[in-house]
Amino acid sequence: IDEYLIDCYLITAENMGIDATLIFNKSDIEHDADKLHNMADYYRSLGYSVIETSVETGIGIDTLTEQLKGNTNIFVGQSGVGKSSLIQLLLPDQDIQVGALSAATGLGSHTTTTTILYHFPNGGDLVDSPGVREFSIWRYNEIELRQGFKEFLVKSEACKFNNCRHLTEPNCAVKAAIDCGEIAPWRLRHYKKMLTEAAENELLP
Ligand code: GDP
Ligand code: ZN
Secondary structure (H helix, E strand, O other), X not given: OOHHHHHHHHHHHHHHOOOOEEEEOOOOOOOOHHHHHHHHHHHHHOOOEEEEOOOOOOOOHHHHHHHHOOOEEOOOOOOOOOHHHHHHHHOOOOOOOOOHHHHHOOOOOOOOOOOEEEEOOOOOEEEEOHHHXXXXXXXXXXXXXXXXXXXXXXXXXXXXXXXXOOOOOOOOHXXXXXXXXXXXXXXXXXXXXXXXXXXXXXXXX
């Protein structure tokens, strides 16, 4: 699992006003179950829905179907996690190209640019194209980044400085929350990495 990528997508969703659901697919495959469940619980505590699925065994597909109902959805995530397989399962009448992207070159040189709106048989829509599935434009400024980390936003009211960056400032409530285990340390790590990338982006034309 690319945990950093998860947070990048979540920060994007927060800033775009999109409700995000996390799908942990391939749950039939052996994995670090403890770590996965810890992560799932943490994201649930922030208010996100987390669904474990498997295209192989069908686990979680009913829950996912329910979640998609009544919404316009997009599936995003890195190549190979099973997005097209899930979409094919949910849209049995459509011919979704499973593995099409990775099979071409692994680099997405297979560029289908058409974006299609599908209707799920049980309700809900899907906006889809390979470009949509792997979109990765996050160019947010510091303030937007901090707003995307929901639990920081709540805690930061107790930071000594109201423009606290949660880096080296004294009496930072976010750091205090990490020290006492209320905020997951990886969230601050990802925030710092995003800050660095945002700073690098600002140097670009
Ligand atoms: P995408 O790049 O995210 O669209 O991923 P694909 O749907 O192309 O899936 C990549 C590979 O993972 C394919 O070989 C799928 O058959 C396989 N796959 C997808 N979902 C599952 C799953 O739930 N369990 C297992 N074991 N394999 C899966
Ligand atoms: Zn702070």
